Amino acid sequence: MSERKTPLYDEHVRLGAKMVPFGGWLMPVQYTSIIEEHLVVRNNVGVFDISHMGQFIVDGAGARDWLNGMLTNNVDKLDVGMGQYTFLLNDRGGIIDDLIVYRIDEQKYLLVVNAARADEDFAWLQNHLKEGRPPDRPSGGLETAAPCTLVSRSADFGAVAIQGPRTMALFHALFGKDIELPARNHIVDVPFDTTNVSVARTGYTGEDGIEVFFPANDAVKFWSAALERGKPLGIKPCGLGARDTLRLEMCYPLNGSDLSPERNPIEAGLGFFVDLAKPDFVGRDALLKTKEFGPREKLVPFRMKEKGPPPRPHYAVFGNGERIGEVTSGTLSPSLNWGIGMAYVSSAHAKIGVEIDIEIRAQKFPATVEKKPLYRKPAS
């Protein structure tokens, strides 16, 4: 399969990035060093190409009700200009994707989805839209109250994430000192050069940050401006490697590693983003059952007890000598210079402070189940 290139591909190559296939795209994994790029986001500000992420628009009088039937969180909570983290589930409650839905107008919503799942998400949504109701409910229950349209604009749009404690300074350097930063989880349209760009106060790093969406044709112009005006702030372009270590320190899940169609949001410890009080949505019945009987396994963050080899995905987890689960994400945390990870373990062991062992090359290394997040910013 040949990978797609984002509108910033040539810029990455020019900056000496190491390009790798990711979710069907050729993306920069790092420019100079994952650790350096990680720390620049923790201490100053970094810029990431996130043009690979999928973007759908759902528009129309029935958009709100239809999305409430397709997504786990409650879209009714969104005022115009607000976004929320949410899940797209299959009929068994398994996670097809995790995404952010923004209400960008009275009846218009923007969905930002993972690159690797964008095609699958779109097909799933489109099939349900055509049928007007989910296939698991041949009658009654959830019907589209009024029509809406679903359009993918993934191909026409580029996006970058600007993340780090100096985001606000860069925002003003880019858009002018009189323009206000949107509030957390909000999105606004802001004039930039001769066009408008959408700026959301969101991110995947645990730092203050924005994600900026613009027409693909403006991608190079915006990217170059961010790097140029960010220079006095110590900006660096950052790759997927740093994006992964930053999100793992915060215990933000990565779809395909920590989330999958075989796992539901309750097992993943993300029930907060599921509104079971909604009358209906795809996967609700399965989640109610999980809730009633309790999940067999849960996703937990852990920290190694000793300095040693970093944990990695698929390493076996043991508790009192018995195999109790598997690591789904693991690395050496650049902020802590220590091995950290997340694993699905049997519910009996999924409690803060429980001692577990991670098996690394046939040897067991002790670790402790921790509270989220695994990294906390020192009070400044």
Next chain:
Amino acid sequence: MTIPDDLLYTESHEWIKREGDNIRVGITDHAQSELTDVVYVELPKLERQVNAKEPIAVVESVKAASDIYAPVKGTVLEANKALEADPGLINREPYGQGWIFVLKIENPDDLKNLKDAAAYKTHIG
């Protein structure tokens, strides 16, 4: 990418420096650059006897763990303890302080199977 002329190389990106009956082994500049920041090194046990192409050490970057192979048959004489405190030596000085182990070789003729700098350069393209 630096490829010193006075060293031998393997397809799996180890460099080999002949020191009498022994060889000193590390990973190439190309390999360290591909692996990215090295954060952990599992060193071989001293006295361990190994065959050519047997995994003998592990170099871990932020992203992944990679096996390091014995270039020829031999016995482990030394392991670079400095890497335990400072694994980044492999990135900074792959051909110097970033060496990984020393093997006492069984048969010097085995070294003939290794690549010279020009062949290694062709190998990595």
